[in-house]
Amino acid sequence: MRLLNASGCLDALTAPEVAAALDVFVTKTVTPKPRAGNAPVRIAETDVGMLNSIGLANAGLDRFVQETLPRLSRLPVPVWVSVGGFSAEDYAASCAVLDACAEVAAIELNVSCPNVEAPWASAWEIVAAARRETGKELYAKLSPSVPDIATVAVAASEAGADGLSLVNTMRGMSLDPRTLRPTLGTGSGGLSGPALRPIALAAVHACAQATDLPIVGMGGVSSGRHTLEFLAAGASSVALGTVLFSDPGAPGRIRTELSAEADELGLASIDNAIGAAFRMPAGVLEGAAVTKPPKSKNRSISGAILS
Amino acid sequence: MRLLNASGCLDALTAPEVAAALDVFVTKTVTPKPRAGNAPVRIAETDVGMLNSIGLANAGLDRFVQETLPRLSRLPVPVWVSVGGFSAEDYAASCAVLDACAEVAAIELNVSCPNVEAPWASAWEIVAAARRETGKELYAKLSPSVPDIATVAVAASEAGADGLSLVNTMRGMSLDPRTLRPTLGTGSGGLSGPALRPIALAAVHACAQATDLPIVGMGGVSSGRHTLEFLAAGASSVALGTVLFSDPGAPGRIRTELSAEADELGLASIDNAIGAAFRMPAGVLEGAAVTKPPKSKNRSISGAILS
Amino acid sequence: MAERMRPRQEQLVVVGNEPVGSYTLLRVARGPVDPGQPGQFFMLATRERLLPRPMSLCLAPAGELGFLIDPIGPGTRGLCDAARGERITVFGPLGHGFRLDVAHPVIVGGGIGMAPLPFLAERLPGAPALLGFRSRELAEASALLPGAEVVVEPTLVTEPLTSLLASEGDITPFACGPEPMLRAVGALSPRARLAWEAPMACGYGACFGCAVAVDGALVRLCVEGPVLEAARVEVAVLPAGGLRSPSGAASLASRGKAAA
Amino acid sequence: MAERMRPRQEQLVVVGNEPVGSYTLLRVARGPVDPGQPGQFFMLATRERLLPRPMSLCLAPAGELGFLIDPIGPGTRGLCDAARGERITVFGPLGHGFRLDVAHPVIVGGGIGMAPLPFLAERLPGAPALLGFRSRELAEASALLPGAEVVVEPTLVTEPLTSLLASEGDITPFACGPEPMLRAVGALSPRARLAWEAPMACGYGACFGCAVAVDGALVRLCVEGPVLEAARVEVAVLPAGGLRSPSGAASLASRGKAAA
Numbered sequence A, B: 001m002r003l004l005n006a007s008g009c010l011d012a013l014t015a016p017e018v019a020a021a022l023d024v025f026v027t028k029t030v031t032p033k034p035r036a037g038n039a040p041v042r043i044a045e046t047d048v049g050m051l052n053s054i055g056l057a058n059a060g061l062d063r064f065v066q067e068t069l070p071r072l073s074r075l076p077v078p079v080w081v082s083v084g085g086f087s088a089e090d091y092a093a094s095c096a097v098l099d100a101c102a103e104v105a106a107i108e109l110n111v112s113c114p115n116v117e118a119p120w121a122s123a124w125e126i127v128a129a130a131r132r133e134t135g136k137e138l139y140a141k142l143s144p145s146v147p148d149i150a151t152v153a154v155a156a157s158e159a160g161a162d163g164l165s166l167v168n169t170m171r172g173m174s175l176d177p178r179t180l181r182p183t184l185g186t187g188s189g190g191l192s193g194p195a196l197r198p199i200a201l202a203a204v205h206a207c208a209q210a211t212d213l214p215i216v217g218m219g220g221v222s223s224g225r226h227t228l229e230f231l232a233a234g235a236s237s238v239a240l241g242t243v244l245f246s247d248p249g250a251p252g253r254i255r256t257e258l259s260a261e262a263d264e265l266g267l268a269s270i271d272n273a274i275g276a277a278f279r280m281p282a283g284v285l286e287g288a289a290v291t292k293p294p295k296s297k298n299r300s301i302s303g304a305i306l307s
Numbered sequence C, D: 001m002a003e004r005m006r007p008r009q010e011q012l013v014v015v016g017n018e019p020v021g022s023y024t025l026l027r028v029a030r031g032p033v034d035p036g037q038p039g040q041f042f043m044l045a046t047r048e049r050l051l052p053r054p055m056s057l058c059l060a061p062a063g064e065l066g067f068l069i070d071p072i073g074p075g076t077r078g079l080c081d082a083a084r085g086e087r088i089t090v091f092g093p094l095g096h097g098f099r100l101d102v103a104h105p106v107i108v109g110g111g112i113g114m115a116p117l118p119f120l121a122e123r124l125p126g127a128p129a130l131l132g133f134r135s136r137e138l139a140e141a142s143a144l145l146p147g148a149e150v151v152v153e154p155t156l157v158t159e160p161l162t163s164l165l166a167s168e169g170d171i172t173p174f175a176c177g178p179e180p181m182l183r184a185v186g187a188l189s190p191r192a193r194l195a196w197e198a199p200m201a202c203g204y205g206a207c208f209g210c211a212v213a214v215d216g217a218l219v220r221l222c223v224e225g226p227v228l229e230a231a232r233v234e235v236a237v238l239p240a241g242g243l244r245s246p247s248g249a250a251s252l253a254s255r256g257k258a259a260a
């Protein structure tokens, strides 16, 4: 089990001690060209989570590679670089550059659906293009705003991804209580935090069932119990996002809470909880080996009937 | 402004006094054939909402028309029938039958994405097929689990829908705290309640901007303030779902809270708040006329960049 | 529903909250709410939880409603922590309780399933009562049903019931308890009246969450039950092992610990 | 960040919570937390809200940290309601405060913008102070800055400042207040040191939510500020009308009422 930060939720240069408490540091998404990001107001709080419309503000790949990466390499933990873009070529070009950087342990592709018509098609295209340019570990980060995230995960897997990061934010909105106009400058923004947790848990569970890829689970994790649940649903790593804003000490606290959970469950290692949601009650958590969740290639869509 | 119940969240036959407190009663989704629904456990509570996997349990269209509809016609409020199915023909056949029933004021098409590959294409297909069979008012109820709900709304509008119901549940999951296995019998289920509110508000806002159709807003509404926010985002009606489970008196309470909000805002009618989120600060809520939100046919997809 | 009391939703004041063994007896001022019939239930809203929780009426002293609560999760723990003077939203009475029209009733309960039985016993004066518990501590709750015969595991409550059925053939068990117990009682006596449980979001027929199979068809337990005649219930559609079966209750934690 | 105090995250005990006019002075036991420099801020977690709220340090009496809070929304109201003995999670000191290295400082504040000024005045003994408020009641908070010249609307604090600048040209304003006030002060004196505001989720550079344009580039106010030199700030990227401009503050409610 590895503990990461969620992309865009920590800057290791302004808070190196927080990054050092993780197993992996993930950068904010880097795009080929610099981006100022969206106009303020960029963040808002709702009763069930927070909204952001940062707009992928970043200094661009060149400055990232020249200025930021050398400083990040001094961190005591491996660095994953999150890559974004507006076409498969964008991703491919960034991967080609990063492939040459020894400091980069892995690349996370922020597949934020440039092609809304067919999310799995664009995931396939982006991962395949990136795969051609790099031998580094490639994680595909997926959006939960699709009818069936498992089909997107399967496409990413078939295109050559080495892992999945699940999930990105959902579109949400809040209104100013006095003017009744949108709080965020952009109208709507990305919803993160508690509201995302059941959605993210379902996404992790569905993708663990549909693919063999290792999964970084995230979405509203703020305790050892939540971390345990993502592991049980099939994630082997968990990333902290919104919780870091209110609690920069969260990595240490969550590790402590996780060992308490493991003790409570009688587990030698919390890793034994990975995939527990897929095991039959009788075999639950017995033995140290990690049971792989069953794969079903021909998943039935009738599972889509909810209410 | 009309107050409705959300489909599947009220049975007017077991609770006629709750239904009578609404402006419209909406039935649970009726399918052509009877459905037993999913195996228990069918409901679970999470920290941010509830999960259900009822599985469209219903007695089927024939029994609905013969037994239920005559009893519903005794209600003091108009009845909308929610229709579900597994193909466009299913919807069309049900609409043909219901078109002949005088008791039916409108039909809500529960477009729960039988075709996950292209949500707007299946919305178009279903609405168009239904439209051919009935002259009754047709509301298309859409899922928020799509990359861009406005494109689905536009498709429904172009296929002949008279209105939109926004939104249905999102896929979510919770685990039993002791066994770490899914709480619901089906694994995952539909997430409703508070977690859905910012998502639903963004969906209403986006669809109000993209189409001219009247909108029934729903998702986590549990107070007059929430109702007001959905109106401001562009809904002209609001439906109550999960809140009815904990508070069958919610319709009356929310009406009282809404008049207090209107007084507080200095509005002659709460209808003057409809679309307030689209108005320029200077003109906010002045005058009694309902300002239509601006329509943009060529909406830019770059709005999809969140973080 | 015509013959039954119209359910009311009221904010009722907590007047007492005392431990009874491992359970808690929560008493609220009754206000205008009718206690209904034994076996009927109320939905109790709990602090900071989205959904209310179904609770059988346990006792109906003048001006009060009493609920016996097993703190097994966040909702029931919240109710057990309710302080005197606090207000709790109560909705009921709901569902169909025990029909009392039999000559020789016997009251049978297991664990927290004894909750509806003290109120039932009031309406069935003289009926013998049999209670089974998993431990001595849990058995303390039997004080609420004076005169009951109490057994503790490994003895199961079905043992004294079997003897009674053997000696007096025409008795009708009125039972509430974990699903395996209800099944066993139903097998011993198909005309037994059994109070079942299912997860409930609303308690008044709105959500279709509480479906159980009766006479082969799924029905809403909150509408048709919770009390049903034994022979009519097809328990196979309840969650594997039932909600309160020993296997369902055996937690990951306790099993993990035993293994460690 | 090398020269500054390393921020700490601690649960600090509330030792006092007193009204000061319409504001509240929240005092917590300092524990191991350093008060930092005037103009630096702390993130205060609030009951039941997801995100902490940025608050300037107002007073730093021995062993305590004091915050002056305007209850304008759920977060600030929660802080104003904190009871003595309650623990509050405090993270700081954060950001860059006022550099004090000028010959003739003048302290200028508007409304709740006076929050960081008492602590600043301690470090700038003898500096004249000018405070502006929208009402007499709000002006009661000026008691925390004894000796300050206080004006109430319609008089704006820029009026006495303009006079002072006319008579003593080499003064440097140290200002905190609503955005239009800061703009006006910056226009009067481009070398003014201004404490800006932006919505902040984290306060330590993690979220990029607090972006403002400085020298034409978007920077994080929590990292580069909140105190910035007037001439460097391009206010155009702040939300239309600013966070605390009179037009921004004019609520739907008050406008609606006026029209009614």
Ligand SMILES: Cc1cc2nc3c(=O)[nH]c(=O)nc-3n(C[C@H](O)[C@H](O)[C@H](O)COP(=O)(O)OP(=O)(O)OC[C@H]3O[C@@H](n4cnc5c(N)ncnc54)[C@H](O)[C@@H]3O)c2cc1C
Binding pocket: B176, B177, B178, C041, C053, C054, C055, C056, C057, C067, C068, C069, C070, C071, C072, C073, C074, C075, C076, C077, C112, C115, C116, C196, C197, C198, C199, C200, C226, C243, C244
């Ligand atoms: C008609 C009816 C009457 C009831 N009367 C009483 C009563 O008088 N006193 C009383 O204490 N309880 C009663 N119950 C059960 C009670 O409603 C549940 O225990 C409660 O809803 C659980 O809520 P929770 O938040 O505490 O636990 P949850 O978090 O909902 O559940 C905690 C754990 O217990 C399991 N669980 C959930 N529901 C049940 C259940 N019904 N039985 C067993 N395990 C469950 C869950 O799977 C979970 O592992 C009644 C139930 C019904 C349907």
Ligand SMILES: Cc1cc2nc3c(=O)[nH]c(=O)nc-3n(C[C@H](O)[C@H](O)[C@H](O)COP(=O)(O)OP(=O)(O)OC[C@H]3O[C@@H](n4cnc5c(N)ncnc54)[C@H](O)[C@@H]3O)c2cc1C
Binding pocket: A176, A177, A178, D041, D053, D054, D055, D056, D057, D067, D068, D069, D070, D071, D072, D073, D074, D075, D076, D077, D112, D115, D116, D196, D197, D198, D199, D200, D226, D243, D244
């Ligand atoms: C560096 C810094 C230091 C600060 N120091 C102090 C201080 O010492 N004392 C103090 O009372 N406040 C201070 N603030 C402002 C304070 O952080 C906000 O008022 C608070 O976060 C609002 O939270 P809320 O939940 O109460 O209101 P919200 O619900 O967040 O906002 C309520 C209403 O006020 C508006 N609003 C939101 N943020 C602000 C803001 N910053 N200014 C004006 N209106 C706003 C919103 O648009 C909304 O209409 C400081 C802000 C910053 C960035």
Ligand SMILES: Cc1cc2nc3c(=O)[nH]c(=O)nc-3n(C[C@H](O)[C@H](O)[C@H](O)COP(=O)(O)O)c2cc1C
Binding pocket: A006, A007, A008, A009, A028, A029, A052, A054, A056, A082, A110, A141, A167, A168, A169, A190, A191, A192, A193, A194, A196, A218, A219, A220, A221, A239, A240, A241, A242, A243, B307, D207, D208
């Ligand atoms: C302020 C903010 C900025 C974010 N920026 C990015 C980003 O640059 N790239 C990315 O892939 N995800 C970004 N995300 C999404 C997070 O990485 C994460 O997927 C999401 O917030 C869910 O996790 P959480 O609920 O724990 O925050 C951002 C989230 C937030 C709140």
Ligand SMILES: Cc1cc2nc3c(=O)[nH]c(=O)nc-3n(C[C@H](O)[C@H](O)[C@H](O)COP(=O)(O)O)c2cc1C
Binding pocket: A307, B006, B007, B008, B009, B028, B029, B052, B054, B056, B082, B110, B141, B167, B168, B169, B190, B191, B192, B193, B194, B196, B218, B219, B220, B221, B239, B240, B241, B242, B243, C207, C208
């Ligand atoms: C128990 C339950 C059953 C539902 N059944 C249906 C249904 O049959 N048809 C339908 O269109 N939506 C159904 N829904 C979705 C609701 O109509 C509504 O869209 C959703 O719950 C969001 O509103 P809420 O957050 O106020 O509950 C159901 C929701 C719940 C909670």
Ligand code: FES
Binding pocket: C199, C200, C201, C202, C203, C204, C205, C206, C207, C208, C209, C210, C211, C220, C221, C222, C223
């Ligand atoms: S509990 Fe909702 S229908 Fe029975």
Ligand code: FES
Binding pocket: D199, D200, D201, D202, D203, D204, D205, D206, D207, D208, D209, D210, D211, D220, D221, D222, D223
């Ligand atoms: S408040 Fe988060 S970066 Fe400044």
